[in-house]
Amino acid sequence: MAVTNNLKVFKDSAWLGWQMEANWTDPFLFLTYSIVKPIAGTLILVLMYIVVTGGETANAFFSYMYVGNAMYMFVAEVLFGVTWVIHDDREHYMTLKQVYIAPMNFYMYIMGRSAIKIAITSFGVFITILFGVVALDVAIDLTSIDWPLLALSLVLGLASICILGLALGGVSFLTAKHSIGINEGLAGVFYVLSGVVFPITILPTWAESISRFLPVTYWMEAVRRGMEPGVMRELADTSGYDVTGMSNVSDLTIMLYLLISVGVFFALSIGVFRIADYIARKKGKIDWTTAY
Numbered sequence: 001m002a003v004t005n006n007l008k009v010f011k012d013s014a015w016l017g018w019q020m021e022a023n024w025t026d027p028f029l030f031l032t033y034s035i036v037k038p039i040a041g042t043l044i045l046v047l048m049y050i051v052v053t054g055g056e057t058a059n060a061f062f063s064y065m066y067v068g069n070a071m072y073m074f075v076a077e078v079l080f081g082v083t084w085v086i087h088d089d090r091e092h093y094m095t096l097k098q099v100y101i102a103p104m105n106f107y108m109y110i111m112g113r114s115a116i117k118i119a120i121t122s123f124g125v126f127i128t129i130l131f132g133v134v135a136l137d138v139a140i141d142l143t144s145i146d147w148p149l150l151a152l153s154l155v156l157g158l159a160s161i162c163i164l165g166l167a168l169g170g171v172s173f174l175t176a177k178h179s180i181g182i183n184e185g186l187a188g189v190f191y192v193l194s195g196v197v198f199p200i201t202i203l204p205t206w207a208e209s210i211s212r213f214l215p216v217t218y219w220m221e222a223v224r225r226g227m228e229p230g231v232m233r234e235l236a237d238t239s240g241y242d243v244t245g246m247s248n249v250s251d252l253t254i255m256l257y258l259l260i261s262v263g264v265f266f267a268l269s270i271g272v273f274r275i276a277d278y279i280a281r282k283k284g285k286i287d288w289t290t291a292y
Contacts, residue, residue, distance in 0.1 A: 013112030081117030082165025150226030170276030
């Protein structure tokens with residue numbers, strides 16, 4: 001019975017999230033926006049890469065960078081989406097108190113509201129990668145993709161991002177609009193330290209050590225191995241050294257590292273959320289609005 005109720009909460013809150021995300025325009029304009037936005041954002045980085053390298057896009061490093069930047073959309077958008085549920089319901093619609101005391105699983109409500117953000121971002125990631133393959137010769141061969149590895153890494157990676165977003169959502173109980181800056185700062189840390197657009201081995205030793213504790217680092221490695229195994233092999237073969245720092249680590253070990261890091265961050269995130277939730281209830285901040 002509880003499982004059925006939780007699934008219903010998830011479904012209904014996901015539908016609510018869709019209505020809130022897409023009700024500002026007609027479907028055609030929303031579809032156009034969903035296509036143009038990710039491509040335009042990616043082209044900024046592509047043009048920077050072309051200027052720096054003199055147009056050398058026909059190599060493994062370009063495909064490595066392009067796929068990492070495309071997958072990073074999940075990190076930025078989902079982290080922001082999970083946290084924004086708290087702020088939006090409290091500050092904009094002023095319904096957080098009613099939702100909070102409703103007889104339903106509040107975690108499922110947040111995850112359901114966030115699910116539509118994942119769906120919209122997934123479309124943007126797909127369009128970006130398709131554009132890269134068709135227009136920029138990004139080296140992704142459908143016949144060589146390791147689909148089981150790619151699917152499992154996507155599930156675990158998205159789970160880790162949602163879990164981190166839940167912790168930041170708890171922090172949102174205690175802040176005004178400042179949690180947005182926290183989100184952007186944390187997303188920036190992942191962008192620099194998790195091998196999104198360049199291998200972690202070019203970082204200072206202390207920064208590389210931090211990178212190896214972040215779940216996004218292993219997620220990026222696993223996704224690339226699943227989506228572009230030829231590129232990862234080429235980076236290792238042509239450079240003569242371990243470019244990514246994980247060339248000698250098996251796929252199974254990478255997934256094990258990712259699973260362990262997801263588990264650790266899950267425990268930490270639930271703890272942060274519950275502590276923040278307790279403090280917010282104790283100080284009466286559940287329905288606290290700050291005129292932002």
